[in-house]
Amino acid sequence: MTTGKVIVEVPATSANMGPGFDVLGLALDIYNTVEMAVLPDEGLVIEATGEGAKLLHRTGSRLLVDAAMRVFSASGIDPPGLFIRQHTRIPVFSGLGSSAAAIVGGMVAANSLLAEPLPPDKLLDLAAEMEGHPDNVAPALFGGLVAACRTDDGVKHVRIQPPASLLVVVVAPDFQLPTKRSRDALPATVSFEDAVFNLGRTALLIAAMFSGDANQLSWAMEDRLHQPYRSKLVPGLEDVIAAAKDAGALATVLSGAGPAVISFMTGNRKAVGQAMKEGFLRHGVTSRIMEAAVSGRGALSSVKNY
Ligand code: HSE
Numbered sequence: 509m510t511t512g513k514v515i516v517e518v519p520a521t522s523a524n525m526g527p528g529f530d531v532l533g534l535a536l537d538i539y540n541t542v543e544m545a546v547l548p549d550e551g552l553v554i555e556a557t558g559e560g561a562k563l564l565h566r567t568g569s570r571l572l573v574d575a576a577m578r579v580f581s582a583s584g585i586d587p588p589g590l591f592i593r594q595h596t597r598i599p600v601f602s603g604l605g606s607s608a609a610a611i612v613g614g615m616v617a618a619n620s621l622l623a624e625p626l627p628p629d630k631l632l633d634l635a636a637e638m639e640g641h642p643d644n645v646a647p648a649l650f651g652g653l654v655a656a657c658r659t660d661d662g663v664k665h666v667r668i669q670p671p672a673s674l675l676v677v678v679v680a681p682d683f684q685l686p687t688k689r690s691r692d693a694l695p696a697t698v699s700f701e702d703a704v705f706n707l708g709r710t711a712l713l714i715a716a717m718f719s720g721d722a723n724q725l726s727w728a729m730e731d732r733l734h735q736p737y738r739s740k741l742v743p744g745l746e747d748v749i750a751a752a753k754d755a756g757a758l759a760t761v762l763s764g765a766g767p768a769v770i771s772f773m774t775g776n777r778k779a780v781g782q783a784m785k786e787g788f789l790r791h792g793v794t795s796r797i798m799e800a801a802v803s804g805r806g807a808l809s810s811v812k813n814y
Contacts, residue, residue, distance in 0.1 A: 513545040513591075514620040517810040518613040519651065519803040520598040521605030522678070523643040523764040526729030527709035528655070533643040533764075534670070535651045536678070536800040538604070539810075540596045542572065542613035544621055547589030558596035559606075569594065571607055571638075575614030578634050583625040592617075601684035603764035608644030611635050616649070616807040628808055633662045644764065651806035653717060670802050671720040673774045677781040678798040679748070680768040681788055685741055690765035693737045702732040722758060725772050729759035742767045744791030748784045755783035 520538040524530070540558075547553065554569050572594060580586050594613065600606045612635050619626050626634075628649065635645035636656070642663045646656035656665035709730050716724035739745045742762065748769055752760040756776030763770040771780050781797040788795045 512814045513543055514617050515812045515814070516542045516544075516613055516617045516620065516807050517805075518542065518609040518616070518648050518807040519605075519805065520800070521608055521644045521647045521764075522603070522676075522768075522770045523605065523641075524731070524734065524761065525653070525713060526731045526735070526759065526761040527706040527713065527733070528643070529706070529731070529733045530641040530643050531657055531710070532653065532655055532713070533605070533647040534653045534676075535647040535803040535806055536604070536676070537803040537805075538597050538798065538800050539803075540594060540598050540606075540609045540613055542617045543591075543593040544576070544617035545591045546587040546621060547591050549589050551589040553589075553591045555593040556596070557594075559599050569610075571610040572614035575611040575635070575638060576618035578638065579615050579618035579622070579626060579631075582630070582634065583619075583622055585622050585625070587621070599680050599768075601686050602680045603685070603690075603762065603766045603768040604678065604680065605644040605648060605764060607687070608635070608639055608648045611638050612645055612648040612807045616811060620811045620813065629662065631808075632656070632665060636663045647806060649806045649808050651804050651809060652802065655714065668714070668717050669804065670717050671722050673720070674722050674802065675773050675775070675777045676770055676800055676802065677773075677777050677784070678763060678768050678770045678800055679781060679784040679788065679795050680798060681742070681793045681795040683767060683793070685765065685767045687765040690738055690741060693741055694734055695737060698733055705730070705732045722772070722774055725758040729761050729772070731761065735762050738762060738766055742769075743793050744788050745769065747790060748787035751783040751787035752780050755780045760784070 713728035
């Protein structure tokens with residue numbers, strides 16, 4: 509067990525990428541920081557600062573601690589006491605992977621404290637089990653764009669580096685939408701036609717990412733499995749998407765379960781962000797523009813030991 513302190517940076521993530529519901533996720537360069545150290549005496553000391561720090565004391569910190577505990581119990585090593593300090597920059601309940609960041613931050617920090625008894629794939633399995641789906645936790649761990657799905661042999665994933673020419677802008681409305689509420693809006697079944705619609709787009713999207721042909725995104729990010737059902741929870745969503753397109757975006761989709769919206773383009777980023785913000789404002793929703801970039805770095809590649 510490390511006697512010093514570990515520091516982990518965990519990226520925000522945007523899940524689904526349009527058609528890839530519960531499967532695709534992209535890491536963004538907005539990072540939460542988790543510091544963790546073993547204490548010689550029994551007990552838990554937690555400090556939280558930053559975005560939603562008060563709320564994090566109740567929910568995010570509990571998730572982070574639970575995640576760390578799962579690593580300790582899977583490794584059979586139990587530290588006497590634990591010090592945790594987290595600084596959050598990822599807005600909570602916004603569709604930018606704040607719960608995945610808490611889970612992954614807790615797991616990677618705990619695993620590093622123990623000198624890494626668990627391999628990355630095991631961390632992915634544990635994190636996806638806690639989160640309920642792998643599309644945020646996978647890019648939070650590995651960075652880049654990740655395709656991940658559950659199989660009988662655990663979660664399998666492939667990491668893809670999106671084309672360097674691809675720019676993103678995120679516009680996060682100033683209200684929160686818990687994932688559970690956004691998932692409750694989904695139907696129990698979908699039509700065969702809609703399933704095939706999404707299969708085609710997901711395949712096109714992945715092929716476009718590998719080939720570097722960003723222009724395909726205009727078609728490849730259409731979705732019929734979740735966004736149409738969730739639009740009633742995000743006032744102005746359709747108007748924001750149309751405004752982004754008029755300002756030069758290739759594709760604009762709900763980020764994860766929302767309410768943040770993410771736009772992809774190869775130019776005009778500022779104009780697109782502004783058009784989206786104004787689109788929300790026309791529906792009485794204030795928001796903030798986050799000019800994030802794709803993060804090639806996940807929590808696993810960010811660990812620092814002191
Ligand atoms: N795939 C998930 C959803 C991501 O859309 O509900 C949110 O956590």
